[in-house]
Amino acid sequence: MGKGKNFEKSKLKFGYRWLIIFGITVIILISSLAVYFFNALTDNQVESRKLVFDKQVELAGKDIQNTFSSMYDDMLFFVNNLEAWTYDSTTNEQLAFERRARRIFNNHRDLLDTVVVIFPNHIVSFHFDSRNNFSKQFHKSLDEFQFESEQDISLRNASRGVGILVKLNLNRFFNDQLSNFYLGPTSQKFIWINSHLQAVNLDKNEPIILLEEDLMKLLSDDIAAGLKGAGDGYFNWPEDTERNKVTAHYYPFHLSPLDQMFAVVFVQDISKVGIDVYGTYISFLLGLLLILAIVLVILYKSIRNIQITNFTLEKNAEEIRELFRRQTLLLQETKGFIYFQEANGKMTAVSEEVRDVLGFSQEYFIHNFRSLMKEDQTAELKKIIDQSIDIRKDSIANEFDMMKADGAWIRVKIFEKLLYDEKGRFTGNVGICTDVQDKYESEQELIKSENRLRAVLNSLPDLIFIYDNEGVFRDYYVQDRSLLLAPPDKTIGINFRDFLPEPLKTDLSNAFEKAKASGDIQQIEFELPLVVGKKIFEARVFKLDEEKVVSIARDITAQKLWSKGLQEAKEAAEQANRAKSEFLANMSHEIRTPMNGLLGIVELLERTKLDNKQQEYLRVIKDSGKSLISIINDILDYSKIESGMMDLNLSVFHFKKEMERIFKIFEGIVQKKNIHFSYAFGEFVPEFVQFDKEKVAQVLLNIIGNALKFTPIGGNVHISINVESIIEESIIVYFTVNDSGPGIPADKIESLTQPFVQLDGSNTREFEGTGLGLAISKKLIELMGGELEINSELGHGSEFSFSVFGTAIEKSEKLTGNGLYQEEDDDIEFDQLVRKSPLNILLVEDNDTNLTFMLMMMEQLGYKVEIARNGFEAIDLVQNKDFDLVLMDIQMPKMNGLDATRNIRLLEKGKHLKIVGLSANAYKEDVDEALKSGMNDYLSKPVSIREIAKVIMERFKELENKKEVN
Structure with a gap:
């Protein structure tokens, strides 16, 4: 007995030592893991902040860029819609202009400091004063303003003689834009301007983070290259030599039209990241370790008591251990029930969980369990059990279907422990039946999915x-x-x-x-x-x-061949497009050049003494010529219409008078063919309207021209115009043209609006034409928000109807008798303009017709001009004589106007000389190329005497202002 007790005591001491070793090991492991997790969490927090900074700095840069672009677009729209006569007109016009200016100022209040609007006779500025009142002020000269050329904007509308100067407040703008971004403590925001960092949203007493040279160089190199990015480095606080780790994130951007390179820079001190956040974490960990030590002490005492108790109970625990072993076996599966069977297969007991699994009572299941199984599966299960007993197998497992109380079949899995006596005879079994329906369905679905995947892969x-x-x-x-x-x-x-x-x-x-x-x-x-x-x-x-x-x-053989063919087709299309562009440019020049002389002479004839009949004839010629120019413009730019890049040019005019002017153009053909020509206006047609007059006129000229052309002698052509009001002043204008011509076959109507399509395409056709009229008209109508409809029947004439969207306008005092708004320079006195604006003028022109017209025009204005026939002559004259103004043709032999302008700008006398381009090419790219070559302005032929006079007056005023400054 004594030896047994000593053995038990040594076992207890041995257990205590291992318990102490285990506790110390746990404490060391927890401490190590705590340090590891602390470092990992700190790194994770730094990376998380960097990710947030990357997104924030990009969002801030794009936000600044979009806001600035919106302001610049508003300013472009503002200057393009300025009228030079604003402060020479009624009070209502002035108030409307000032409201528009104030609205723009309110939209961009943080960015704009002062906006100066320059009219031919006035200079007016707008700003908000210290009391937040919107202030307007007139000025005598631009010398009263001090603008910083790098951060201010100048815009000019040369065609109207107006412009604006915009003084920006970028510091306020950047502070406002970046105030929306919260970066957290120990972080600062900067704007990079021309290699310098400017702090933004900084508190008065907050010191500025000073980045070290290496990090500044990284920022400088990447921002100069236009690259966004991030970098880590070090910084110092002012008057502090301690180095601190910092992360900087930057996003470069450009504020068009400013030349500087800008960037948003966000920086954050990351030297102490984690310590402030995880301080409580460390305290908690230390407390946890203390609690663990206390628990170990308590556990030590508890184990000691438990072990003593266990030794006492060991003698009586054999049956309990056996029961525990069986329970462990049966609980290996879940969602099941336990059952017991004798050697003959009789069910002796089942656990109450059978009700949860199958829905049957224990008694019912004991007496009827075989009927709940399928016959073939019952036979298979009996065969497996018999085979297992024969070889003295300890256990079996199998799956089969079993019926529930609601009649549904589920998949179950059984695990049975086979019991034998001392002699090896089978005495019965104890089993667990588990519901595995979900697993079974998942496996079946996986098999189906694999089969489907294999079928897809094979196909x-x-x-x-x-x-x-x-x-x-x-x-x-x-x-x-x-x-x-x-x-x-x-x-x-x-x-x-x-x-x-x-x-x-x-x-x-x-x-x-x-x-x-x-x-x-x-x-x-x-x-x-x-x-x-x-x-x-x-x-x-x-x-x-x-x-x-x-x-x-x-x-990918076919794809490669297709790609190669596509590339060849693309190159061929580009070559064809270039040839088309060159053809259109040459065609534009060749057609506009004689039209310049024709319309110019007509304009000069208007200023001679003519009787009323002659004035009427001349007006018809002029209107026809202008209509022809308009048609030429759209025909030569048909590719622009096709690509949807044609813009609307809205104007206000007297609607009925303009329509009657268009109808009067057809007087000649109406009288020649003795056609009964009539028109009617609906009762709701307004007096004044606003839409693209020239494009509506072109559509009417095409459709009415076709109607008159195809209507036989003595036939009828009638035009009806009606208006439908939509919302407020918005209207839809409906035009209908009926003729008594031969009609159009139904199968030909749809093709009429295709380019270069005519009903009669033979060489012997009666009516000539290009076949572009209706195609252009259809696209112009669609551009104006309407649609073209054609209804016709052979032998009963045709009806062409279309609609356009517009605006009804109340009558204005500024409207002229012809229904058009007054031009801003109606008061120009053309006769002897040389007395008011004396200039030395050089005219560079190679076409004899245009040269004759220009000399007649200059003679009427009172000027004797020098003449050069090509670019070489122009350069020589500028080098040897003094000129105030050069009127330069673009297309000339030997040297064109663009090259001549570039060479003149290299001369000392040509640096400040005003050069105005004259060309029959009216494409935007031609205008841009001319201005890029060094020309100050550009006039498209045919030019009018009013445009030339306006250029002369502006140049004289520029020279006079320059004299006053000097």
């Missing part, structure tokens, strides 16, 4: 091969075997390096190894000489799992 046109990590073929999915070098079933188990030809073997091997090492998809492209011909393939190689690699190859 794909791609060549799919699966390899092991050594490169040996293990499986394949191939639909078209003609695309293979060898039958796939003969390559199974062979390494691809053993039979693939070069260079495919090397390329695939490299991709194979890279895919295994990096886990990234590798892509290769290769050619193979096959039985069906040479094929081009694109293959992707990637890891399927840790043991397999997949290659998927696709035949």
